[in-house]
Every structure is written in C-alpha cells, then in structure tokens.
Amino acid sequence: MANENKLQAIIAHAKEYGFVFPSSEIYDGLGAVYDYGQWGVELKRNVREYWWKWMTQMNEQNIVGIDASIFMHPSVWKASGHIDNFSDPMIDNKDSNKRYRVDHLIEGFAETLAEEEGKALLADMDKYIAADDFAGLKQLIEINKIACPVSKTVNWTDVRQFNLMFSTEVGSVAEEASKIYLRPETAQGIFVNFLNVQKTARMKIPFGIAQVGKAFRNEIVARGFIFRMREFEQMEMQFFVRPGTQKEWYEYWKSERMKWHATLGIDSAKYRYHDHVKLAHYADAACDIEYEYPMGFKELEGIHSRTDFDLKSHQELSKKKMQYFDADIDPETGKAYGNYIPYVVETSIGLDRTVMMLLSEAYTEEDLSTEEKQDSRVVLKFIPKLAPIKLAILPLMKKDGLPEIAKELMEECRQHFKCFYEEKDAIGKRYRRMDAIGTPFCVTIDHQTKEDQTVTIRHRDTMAQERVHISEIKNIVLQSL
Numbered sequence: 138m139a140n141e142n143k144l145q146a147i148i149a150h151a152k153e154y155g156f157v158f159p160s161s162e163i164y165d166g167l168g169a170v171y172d173y174g175q176w177g178v179e180l181k182r183n184v185r186e187y188w189w190k191w192m193t194q195m196n197e198q199n200i201v202g203i204d205a206s207i208f209m210h211p212s213v214w215k216a217s218g219h220i221d222n223f224s225d226p227m228i229d230n231k232d233s234n235k236r237y238r239v240d241h242l243i244e245g246f247a248e249t250l251a252e253e254e255g256k257a258l259l260a261d262m263d264k265y266i267a268a269d270d271f272a273g274l275k276q277l278i279e280i281n282k283i284a285c286p287v288s289k290t291v292n293w294t295d296v297r298q299f300n301l302m303f304s305t306e307v308g309s310v311a312e313e314a315s316k317i318y319l320r321p322e323t324a325q326g327i328f329v330n331f332l333n334v335q336k337t338a339r340m341k342i343p344f345g346i347a348q349v350g351k352a353f354r355n356e357i358v359a360r361g362f363i364f365r366m367r368e369f370e371q372m373e374m375q376f377f378v379r380p381g382t383q384k385e386w387y388e389y390w391k392s393e394r395m396k397w398h399a400t401l402g403i404d405s406a407k408y409r410y411h412d413h414v415k416l417a418h419y420a421d422a423a424c425d426i427e428y429e430y431p432m433g434f435k436e437l438e439g440i441h442s443r444t445d446f447d448l449k450s451h452q453e454l455s456k457k458k459m460q461y462f463d464a465d466i467d468p469e470t471g472k473a474y475g476n477y478i479p480y481v482v483e484t485s486i487g488l489d490r491t492v493m494m495l496l497s498e499a500y501t502e503e504d505l506s507t508e509e510k511q512d513s514r515v516v517l518k519f520i521p522k523l524a525p526i527k528l529a530i531l532p533l534m535k536k537d538g539l540p541e542i543a544k545e546l547m548e549e550c551r552q553h554f555k556c557f558y559e560e561k562d563a564i565g566k567r568y569r570r571m572d573a574i575g576t577p578f579c580v581t582i583d584h585q586t587k588e589d590q591t592v593t594i595r596h597r598d599t600m601a602q603e604r605v606h607i608s609e610i611k612n613i614v615l616q617s618l
C-alpha cells in the first residue's frame with residue numbers, strides 16, 4: 138500500500154473503531170488535538186503502564202517515579218531556557234498567510250527530489266540551522282523555489298523565531314493575574330523535585346526519576362495525525378550521574394532504550410538512531426531514536442545528555458542549592474567525591490508517537506479470497522501485552538444455557554485481564570470486529586461445551602482454531618501477556 142494511503146487508512150480505521158477521534162469533532166475539530174476513544178485509551182494505558190513498569194520496577198538501575206503538576210512557577214521556564222530559546226525558525230507565506238516551520242517546509246520539498254539532490258538540500262539546511270543563519274535559510278527556500286503548498290507562490294516573509302509555549306493567567310482579578318505557562322516538557326517537574334526525591338527516598342547516584350504526563354506545544358504546522366499534537370503526553374526519565382560519567386551513561390541509555398523497543402515485537406530494521414547536528418542549549422550529546430512511520434523515518438524518542446545545565450540554572454535563579462553529597466571515595470584522590478551538581482542523561486519518548494507507531498505496525502489488510510468467494514479483513518496485530526482487549530468471549534447462540542457458561546468464564550477471566558463479551562451477530566462477523574481492534578484471542582462456547590466443557594479458541598493472527606478445555610483458557614491468555 139502506498140504510504141500516504143496507509144496513513145489515511147490508519148487514521149480512518151482508528152476513528153471507525155474507537156481508537157482516536159478528532160477533538161471537538163462536532164465543531165469540526167481543533168487542529169492537532171485528538172481524543173482517545175474506548176480502545177485507544179486502553180492501548181495508551183497499556184503502553185504507559187508497560188513503560189512505567191519497565192523503568193521503575195524491572196530496570197536494573199535505581200529509578201523512582203513522580204507526578205508533578207502541569208503548571209509551574211514561571212521562573213522554572215526562565216531558568217530552563219524555554220522563555221528565551223524554545224522557538225523554531227518560521228516563515229510566513231504572504232499570499233496564503235500560512236506559517237510554516239522552516240525545516241518542515243524544506244524537508245517536505247526534499248522528499249519530492251531525487252535522493253541525492255534531496256540529501257544535499259537537507260545537508261545545506263542543517264548547516265544553516267546549526268549556524269542560526271536565517272538569511273541563509275530564506276535564500277535556500279528562494280533558490281529552490283519552494284512554494285507554499287496552499288498558495289503555490291514563493292512570496293515569503295523573512296525567517297523568524299516563534300516561541301512554542303502556551304501561556305495563561307493565574308489569579309481571579311485581572312490586575313493580580315500573572316502569566317504562567319503550560320509545561321512544554323515534563324522534565325522540569327523532575328529537576329525542581331530532584332532534592333525532594335533524593336532526600337526522601339535516600340537515593341544514591343546514579344539514580345533516575347521517571348514521569349509520565351501531558352505537555353503542550355504550540356506547534357505551528359501540526360501534521361501527521363497523533364505524531365505532532367499541541368497537547369500530548371511524554372514519558373520521560375532523568376538519570377542523575379556523577380560529572381564526567383555522562384558519556385558512558387548516554388551510551389548505556391541509548392542501547393537500553395533500544396532494548397525496550399525490541400520487546401515491542403517490532404522489526405529492528407524499522408528503527409534507527411539519528412545524531413543531532415545542532416545540539417539544544419542544554420546538551421553535550423543528543424540523538425533520536427527514529428521509527429519508520431508511514432510518512433518515513435521520524436523521531437520517536439530523544440536521548441539527551443543534558444549536562445548540569447538545568448540543575449545549575451535552577452540553583453542560580455532560585456538561590457537554593459541543587460547539590461548532592463557523594464560519600465563514595467574517588468580512587469584518584471582517595472577522598473570522597475563530595476558536593477556537586479549532578480549531570481543528567483534523559484530519555485524522552487512521546488506516548489502518542491508510540492501509540493502511532495504501534496497502530497502503524499499493527500495495521501494489516503489481508504486478502505482472504507478463495508476460489509469460491511472474495512474476502513478480506515483488517516487486523517491489528519498488537520502484541521497481546523499491549524492489546525486493548527485480551528480475550529473475547531462469544532457464546533455461539535443467545536440460548537440453551539450458552540450465555541450462562543460464557544458469563545462464568547467472563548467472571549473468572551476479567552479478574553486477571555480485560556475481556557469482552559458479545560452474543561449478537563454471526564460468529565464470523567464477531568471475529569472480524571475483534572480482529573479490527575486487535576483482540577488476540579476469541580473463545581466460542583457452543584453446544585459441545587455443555588457436554589465436555591471444551592471451547593474453541595481462535596488465534597487472531599493465524600485464525601487457527603483449536604478445541605481446549607474451558608479451564609485452560611485463563612492460563613493460555615495469561616501466558617501470552
């Protein structure tokens with residue numbers, strides 16, 4: 138399937154089967170804001186919980202979690218550099234009045250060129266971005282006659298920086314109100330709580346603090362479904378290390394995060410690392426883990442060596458010490474390492490971008506036609522651990538005591554994992570509906586069940602069916618999770 142078609146098919150399927158709806162749809166939606174429906178929310182929760190468990194429970198490193206608030210003191214964003222630096226170079230088309238992120242505009246154009254030409258253009262772009270050379274960027278757009286997709290003209294303004302933070306006001310009376318921001322990343326909630334956590338949990342370096350939560354960015358060109366949203370969720374972990382060891386830990390987390398991805402059952406060829414050409418103001422090394430979305434390889438997760446930038450800036454602005462006392466002995470001096478501001482290695486992955494990856498990966502159209510009849514199905518091949526529903530329990534008929542047996546099984550299984558019960562429609566139709574939302578197992582209860590307590594279990598991907606004793610069902614599902 139052509140890639141653009143695949144993306145459109147996934148968006149349509151996600152809506153039709155209750156995964157993702159456009160926000161406020163009855164008012165024609167709100168750009169780059171989406172709502173998760175009944176199955177989308179389960180999928181998203183499963184991913185969130187799996188990441189959380191992997192970080193805070195299964196990981197060899199010492200990592201605990203927090204849940205900081207979205208609103209923070211405005212000085213946080215001054216110290217972090219977001220007020221001064223969190224901006225992207227933008228350009229406006231004077232005919233359509235549309236605004237574009239310069240890198241998106243050039244990247245979009247590069248995709249229409251032959252491979253080598255496209256690469257050369259992107260290399261030039263990277264050079265100008267790294268040098269903050271806005272005039273150079275504009276020239277690149279003009280020389281290449283890159284037109285606005287709406288007006289089709291090359292009538293551009295100069296390139297300017299726009300801040301991506303949303304702001305609002307706290308305080309009920311206008312005069313007393315003060316401007317605050319919706320957090321553009323969850324990381325700062327971790328930095329400002331660094332000592333609270335370190336002291337109350339008696340954490341020893343190296344250690345990590347994990348957090349999952351909403352972040353907000355006024356993305357100017359929001360394209361690509363839930364890939365680029367204005368309100369989204371991040372799963373971030375800040376790992377605090379001894380100064381001088383950050384390079385090792387950066388490499389460690391790069392490879393460790395890839396291991397997590399490997400457990401999602403996705404072909405490793407669909408991932409790649411992409412080193413940053415222009416480092417953010419806080420980083421001494423940074424790379425992205427990219428996944429091959431239907432739109433091509435795009436950033437899914439960032440691994441950043443953030444130095445001591447954030448803690449140091451907070452210490453300077455708040456006048457509160459952000460130091461850690463390291464009692465371990467430095468073999469070089471024979472003395473304790475003593476007080477220092479730790480260095481930080483961050484892993485930051487978008488929850489929505491992970492859901493989009495899983496939808497892209499799972500979405501499969503299958504032609505099941507035989508000589509006798511045409512047939513096809515759409516199946517979402519999620520790994521059972523992440524599937525919204527693990528087991529569908531389907532009595533073949535609505536009578537003869539079959540629903541009673543089914544409900545008993547439902548009662549037993551729902552204590553352990555998410556089940557779905559349905560008695561309406563022909564069994565074939567019910568199977569297809571479960572395929573379409575990615576349910577790995579369906580169990581059918583029929584008349585034979587009454588005689589020998591066996592049921593048919595159907596496997597989603599192979600559509601193979603087998604007869605097993607009803608008492609085995611729970612364990613078959615549990616073993617797959």
Ligand code: ATP
Nearest residue numbers: 356364365366369371436437438439485486487490
């Ligand atoms: P991009 O270059 O795509 O704008 P970024 O480099 O600004 O992303 P980071 O600041 O590193 O992103 O944020 C960490 C992660 O948060 C990203 O890897 C991505 O998964 C997620 N993320 C960032 N912006 C968005 C967004 N607008 N919508 C959804 N997820 C996002």
